[in-house]
Amino acid sequence: MPILSKKAVEMPASPIRKLAPFAEQAKKKGVHVYHLNIGQPDIETPSVALQAIKNMDRKVIEYSHSAGFESYRKKLALSYQKIGLPVQFEDIIITNGGSEALIFGLMCTCNPGDEIIIPEPYYANYNSFALMAGVKVVPIISSIQSGFALPPINEFEKKINSKTKAIVICNPGNPTGYLYTKSELLQIRELVKKHNLFLFADEVYREFCYDGAKPISVLELEGLEENVIMIDSVSKRYSMCGARIGALVSKNKLIVEAALKFAQARLSPPTVDQIAAEAALDTPKSYFDDVVNEYVERRNILVDGLNKIPGVFCPKPSGAFYCVAQLPVDDAEKFCQWLLEEYSYENQTVMLAPANGFYSSNQLGKNEVRLAYVLNKEDLTQAVKVLNEALKIYPNKA
């Protein structure tokens, strides 16, 4: 048979799904598995969005404009303006989820062999998108001790060379939950300007900021109009992960024009889902207040609970709905597999995502896991208890 491409071989399997077969086995044995491994919220999709789908009266599910329905882009632009972001509808390309926005963005800015710098740990699929574009990811370590704050700028400077085309940040961060401060973003601004780079910011968790913290968008950074590409998505905001509606947003007209050509090639983003996403823009503020309150309580249960377990350290995140915790084990991946394959407490176990999949530097994150607090409070309380009991008897402690 003909041989596959290098990309087919090198494309990583998803680190959050790698252990799925072991979870299936556990379930077959009748063990209840608490899924803290994936970012699929249990929060209900806003009813305005669900109703818009039910009320759709089209007889033909036609293509939309390749950049997305103009009505949706206009209303989305307005929603950005309301939070102080200077976005016009012409600055927006609607995409198949945030994923496609980043793929288009990378392909529009980077040639094969070019480099992008990303503070690690970072969303694992960035590796896959970079591989598709033939781009090399250059990681910079942010440490769990600092709560995953921005690494010192001189660490970036050391890695910048003639092949460096962009910095990529996720803010608030997946998997860390860290929210960059204004001072950190201003440092990034100076760096990007100095070296004439593109700046990608994945801001899909913008609405999930806690304890009064305010998210700052890269679109607010003055003088970076030509450099910034913001990646957005309705997936988490409206608990509509399956709608696959994202956006590439940039004030750089050449970027938007180029991204539109990529968008035209695949014709259009999904029509019904855009109708739902447009309607979701009318979600009342009370929905977000409720959701944020719920996540704060969940975070507190999970993070406070984790930090009470001997040997566990978990910085308290200000955003998103993930945290990264250090466990007193020699190899978190083996521990996660053991939890599913060999362990149960009162017929329950937990599924976690080993954090090393979120690092590209070898050997980093070996004793860390990512946890998503997307379960209800009772389940989270119980999951922490199960984890505590498991660590008491796990044979391969660090």
Next chain:
Amino acid sequence: MPILSKKAVEMPASPIRKLAPFAEQAKKKGVHVYHLNIGQPDIETPSVALQAIKNMDRKVIEYSHSAGFESYRKKLALSYQKIGLPVQFEDIIITNGGSEALIFGLMCTCNPGDEIIIPEPYYANYNSFALMAGVKVVPIISSIQSGFALPPINEFEKKINSKTKAIVICNPGNPTGYLYTKSELLQIRELVKKHNLFLFADEVYREFCYDGAKPISVLELEGLEENVIMIDSVSKRYSMCGARIGALVSKNKLIVEAALKFAQARLSPPTVDQIAAEAALDTPKSYFDDVVNEYVERRNILVDGLNKIPGVFCPKPSGAFYCVAQLPVDDAEKFCQWLLEEYSYENQTVMLAPANGFYSSNQLGKNEVRLAYVLNKEDLTQAVKVLNEALKIYPNKA
């Protein structure tokens, strides 16, 4: 500002949308434009699919499996089995339209710099997908005189070298409407086996075959189990272009495994649309009978009408809903622009797609246009009349 990538510069604008601004101008002047340029059918989406959307009772629009809902893949596999194709659900990855299936397929099989051979004229977006994957398209001319039949196999042989990784066909063809015969497909089979190539077949128009012609899938070609990648989509079949649900189908397990890793990176195809696509599999046969009868009548009106215009030649296609016609003009693109910009007949004009965008060989198709017969019979009759009148007075005749 930082400079864009080579791909951003080289990515072609869509040839079927290039003239859109002129159509807008014509409409602003109050001229009615008959759109024969795009493949957006006016046929109604089957009511089972629309109802499934209305009846969806999910409270959370969650991700599906990255390969698509198992229930959908199983039912889709069954639908292939019913038409004699040996497909199991494990052979299927559900994608964001046929477009994503081809992008995944190319990235899984070809390294940057590799070559794929495609008979031209071909669907213009293949160029864009090839560019994304860094792959070079090597065209082989099929001629309008033969009705766009398969070019002689020795023409393929001449182009095959160590970089050739795949042959790509579209059957029935867009833009030609040509349906490959069994003998032609057997020739392709021998070629693919002899040179150990991959064979991509875009079969999204399978249901649109006329005059008793039967489509043959590449999945029926014996001994090509490891070579064949079939691209499918619900877009045209169920007039659900905006659903963005396609599929990559292959009996080669390594291809499916690799494509799944690409699919995992972008998480999932759209959920609501998969529900609609699954329901659409219950569309009654009468729907397709009606649709095929309708298209045959439309084709006859359009193609017979075109051939009655002095100097126009249009082979009668057996499938899809496009045809390519030769016009007595020196430059079809200029003529198409003139139709929108300067011409009107009883306040009406027609929009056609210049065919040179469907050729990659320079200068080919300069006096050809693609026409989609996706309008009702009255409109098509009128559009042919307008075109006839226009050609009577067009100043730059060939």
